Each structure stands twice: as structure tokens, then as C-alpha cells.
Amino acid sequence: MRLSSKLAARCGALALAISAFAASGGAWADGPVSLNVVDVAGNLALTQKAFEAFHAKYPNLVSNINFTNAPAPQLPGKIKAMQAAGRSDIDIVLTGTDALAAGIEQNLWMKLLPDHDKQFPGVLDKYAPGPRKMQDLAQGDGLEVTYMPAGPLLEYNPAHVSDPPKTPAQLLAWCTAHPDKLIYARPANSGPGRAFLMGLPYLLGDKDPRDPVHGWDKTWAFLKQLNTCIPYYPGGTAAVMKELGEGSRDMTVTVTGWDINPRALGIVPAEFRVQAFDTMSWVDDAHFMVVPKGVPAEKLDVIYKLMNFLLAPPQQAMTYDDGYFYPGPAVKDVPLSSAPAHSQEVLKKYGRPEYAQMIADHPHVVPLDSKEMVAAFQKWDQEVGAQKSK
Template sequence: MLLNRRHLAAVAALGALGLVAACGAPEPAGGPARTGGAVPDKPAKAVALNILDVAGNLQLTQSMIDEFVAKNSDVVSRVTYSKSPAPELVGKIKAQQNANRVDIDLVLTGVDGLAAGIEQGLWTPLLPTYADRLPGMQKYLPGAAAMQKLAGDHGVTVTYYPSGPLIEYLPSKVPNPPTTAQGLLDYARANPGAVQYARPSNSGPGRTFLMGLPYLLGDKDPKDPVNGWEKTWAYLRELDKHVTLYPSGTSETMKNLANGSAKIIATTTGWDINPRVLGTVPKEARIGALDGFHWVTDAHYAVVPKGVSTDKQAAVLALLNSMLTREQQAKAYDKGYFYPGPALSGVTLEMAPQESRTAIAEYGRPEYEKLIAEHPIEVPLDAKAVVAAFDRWDREIGGAKVRK
């Protein structure tokens, strides 16, 4: 897999990993649940799991989960899926915990929800007691291992990609796209409303655009949005003068690109490929990388809210063990949504389902190999810093223009 080669020099390998049990509150329904103490190897009887996705991760992993349930009916009797915007996650989980009635057993989240939950102390500390139950974590790609470090004790990386920031446009509408950060600002100034990115706290492309700017602009400390982003905040304030609205999620930016109400949008490798596969964005759309950009990587995590019973934690551990095998990880190629997607080394496109191979053969981009090879790779901000960055962006930059 090309990321396995190209990231070897980018980040250090992850050390020994494992999981810690948390005391669980009683299940809201379905009979008595074991609470407190060590997480058993297996639940006393098959449990029903409620899984909440705030990152679009199920597009990559639902087939992994469904296969596990079909083959392990003695562990998981059924799964209920639900979805929610990432900014609503903290309020939803806190309300259940305050009522001592947690009925969300597993959350699939990006860096945004992970960080917000860590900041609020919502997640069960998952490391390092049960390392032997998740041997797949020892096979992470170096980039995925670096993303795992962001989770600390609080989650497990299930999918990974180099992400962005990239720009996307239709050549018929933008025949001479900008190639620098200043050029993008100049284009926005000359074409009010034409440049668009979604609210960073609920958008992978919006988030990577925000975190990628300090590298593009040569800011003092790209990892410190409070004291090290003087150029970034100034740039965003100037760009904001020429931005009409900020969609609340990435999908709207894609639709706006397709209908012409936006001419240039922030994108990532996956958000470039998948909407073209689905027909949301015309196939002829192109991407660009601004001069001097650094990749800001991204990942999806599995986190367990505090208050989940130990029986359900046991089932979650068994499920994650299955998801972190190369056979299941190959499904993460999907139709390019999180391209490439797998978090483990040695998972090649040839191992993926035929529909994944067909989609990426037609809609993937040969230039990604060169871009990944030639540009530095950075991990995102840590939990405290990313919460501070999102808060400041909401207050000082675009919060008043977010379209709900």
C-alpha cells in the first residue's frame, strides 16, 4: 500500500497499546447488566449495541460491523445505527450521562467529536489494560499510529487517510485556479461568494483547511492556535469578507460546487473521489494543492461513553478486534470516501471488494501518489488545541454565517 511506504519517515511507530475498563452504569433496557470491575472476555449473554456515527464512518465500516454480528450472534444480538452532526455529540452524551441512562454504546467519530469528548471527560479511558484483545493496533500504518496518539487513552483508530487541505473546482468555471494561499484570497476578493468551506467543527475538509493554513502561511507555531496563528487568523478574517456563507457540513459545499453557487471549495482526497463516484459532483472536477502545503492527516475513532456496561464493553472489544484485521480493513477503501481508508499496513487495493477497485480505478487520481510522496505529513491539533481553534473560529470568523 503506497501510504505504508511514504509515511515511514513521517512519524514514529506507536508503542504498546491496550484498553482500560470503566465502571458501567446499568443498561436502560434488556435486563440486568454487569457494572464495575474488569471487562469480561465475553458478555454473559448476547447484547444489543447502539452505535452512533458523527463522522460518516459507517460508509466505511458498516459492512465490517454487520459481518461481525452475522458471525457472532452469541456476542451481539443486533445493532441499531444512528447518525448525528458532530457538534451535537457532546450535548447528547452528557444528557444521557447526567440522567444515569446511557443508551449509546459506541460512537464513531472524527477528531472533532473525539476532542470535544476528551475535553468534557465523556469517554471511557480505553488504554492500556486490554492490549491483547486488539492485536491489530500493533499493525497500524505509521500515520495511523500518530493519529492514535491523539486519542490518548480514549479511543481506537479504525480508519485513516492523508486528507488535505486541497481545493476543488470545475475547469469550465475556473480555467486558471489559484496555486497559492494569496492567490486563493485574491480570487475570493475578485469573486465574492465563490470560495467556500464548511464549518470546521463539522467538516473534514473545513477542519484540514483551518489546520493546514498555518503551514501554508508560515505561522509561528502551527500546533498553537491561541498564540501561534497570527497570520492564519488574519488571513481567515480577510477571506471572511468575501465569503457569503459557511455550510454546516461538507456535503452542501459539494452540491454548491456542482450547481455553480460555489466555484472553489476546500476538499480532501476522499471528498474529491467519493462525490464524483456518486454523481454529486461532475466527474471532470479537478483538485489543486496550494504551493507549500502540508498534508494534515485525519482518522475516525471508536469511543465508548462512560456509563456503558462491562458486558457491552466486552462486545465492543470483540467487534473492534474483528474490524482491525486486514481482511475487514480492506473494505475501508469503499468508493474513495476516506481514500485510501485502511489504518493497517499491508492492506492493498487488490484486497478490497470489486466495487471499490472499480470505483477507484475510474475516479481516483494518479497525482495523489506524487502529492503524498512529495509533501510533509502532519498530525492534527491535539484535543485541547482543536477545541480552542473551533471555538475561536465560531466566535471570530464564521459562526454568524453558518447555514444550519
């Protein structure tokens, strides 16, 4: 007995729908979903407008997006407790390499690639060469959304520093001669602090720059010496820039974005300068989108669509922002000329023409892998930072 053509068509449509249903994880939302996004990297400065553009474009998929900021060191423990309780209060985390690494070590994040690679067609080919290397740090647990060839650099007040250090030895000598005038933030919660920590083994010629426990003898010895002339270690970079701008400190370690953006915002005087170390290697940095395990299945298709949206060139062009994570875009073929006019104006006024040559002249390295990065943070906390609280 033959089915009518109309019934056959309906059956065919149903079969396609069931196939799509299964491919998406087996759940559909009854209507628009509410998404909770937690930012532990300051990434919303670069991407919030893109999130809002997605909400505006797809009101049938998203009813609202709630944004929250949190300190990177505290988030993994919170998510672990949440998952142990069978709760899912966070749908997307925007993180730097710090909480990314901690979450990988604690098995907190969904495995996006290759487990769900059909949801992200050709995504790895979209990344520019530098960002592509950074993407490997996620080990498939996240997708890189912004990129910065970071540092370490020194930022200083030229009215008080006439001959900025160009080597770690000169930095130590300057700090010893000017106690309490150099400051940097705890590396576990600071991009500049992290770049400085991971850049020193290359500058000092340590035995193994990828092994902070057994290969950084020179680095740990240097940091302990430097500790004697540093007043304390703020919990984040914003506090460092505030003190630098107010004049209570004359120098700090920085990265490209944390140099440009505070000057654009008027927190640090525009005339402050940066100095690269003579034999530096750029320790690149990136922000990632990760999804905690336990997110309801009916939200995942929307989350995947949102992630792809954020990686499209029009949204990537927004990440030039006010120079906060300079340059910003992680994907190919997103020139500054495609950025919003305001971003172009800010970078023309507060960007540094010398950065292009500096980025080209010095080698680039990726940050430590997750296990080693966590070990480096713990060792710094115990052997360097903790000494100031005794």
C-alpha cells in the same frame, strides 16, 4: 482427602472461568446483546458492512446493531447529559478528530489503552506508520479504524477556473475577484473545513502552527479577509458539495476522500479538478472507535471483540469503499488489490493518479491535540463564522 479427577477438572475449569470473568470486567451477558452505534463522522460508509459481518458471524454475541447518525458538535453535550442522568443509550461512537477531542476534554470516553490493553493484543503494532501517529491523538481513549492523508486541497470547476490558486494569497485574490463563488463548511463539523483551518498556519508561516490561540496571527487575519467574499458557511461538507455540483459555487476546499466520493456518486461532475497548494503540509485525518463511559459491563467483551474484528485486514479492506475516506485502511498490509471489486473499479475511474506522488512529495502533520483543536473551533466560530450571522 483427595478430590476425584472429575471434580478436580471441574474446579479447574471453574477457576479458569472466574479468572476470565474478572479479566473481562466482572460481568457476563445472559445472552446476545443489542448494540447502539452512533456515527458522527460518516464512518459507516466505510465500516457498516463490517459491523454487519460481525453480527452475521457472531449471532450468539449480538442480537442486533442499531445505527444512528448525528452531528459531531452536538454529541458530546448529549453524552454528558446522558452520563449525568445515569443512562447509557450509546455503546460505540464513530468519530473524527472533532468529537474525539471534545470528548477527551470533557472526560467522556473510556480509557481503552492501557487500561484494557489485554483486550487488544499488539494493536498499536498493527497500524501503518501514518495511522500510528494519528492513533496517538486518541490518548488511549479510542482506537483508530480508518485513515486519510487529507488536505487541504482546492477543488474547482475547470470550466470557470482556468488558473487555480496555488498559494493562500492567490486564493484570496481569486475569491475577492469572484465573490460568493468560494465556499467551505464550518470546521467543527467538516473534514475539509478542518484540514483547511489547520493547514493554513503551515502555508502562511505562522509563529506556532500547534497553538491556535497565540500562534496563528497570520491565519486568523487571512480567514477574516477571506470572510468578506464568502457568502456563508454551511453546517457540513455534503451541502458544500451539493452547491459545487449544482454550479452555484466554483471552488471549495477539499480532502482526498471528499474529492473522489462525490464525483463517484454523481454529486459533483467527474471532470472537476483539484489543486494542491505549492508549499502544503498534509494534515492527516482519521476516524476512531470510542466507548462512552457508563456502558454496561456485560457489553464490553462483545464491544472489544467487535473492535478487534474491524481492525482485521479483511474488514479493513472494505474501507476503501467508494473513495470516501481515501485510501481508508489504518492497518498495515491492506493493498487496494484486497478491496472488493467494486471499490477497485470506483478508484480506478474516479481516483487521481497524481495523489500518490502528492502524498509522497509533501510533509505530513497530525491535527491539533484535543485542547488546541477545541480552542481553534471556538475561535473560528466566534471570530469568523459568527460574522456572517450579524
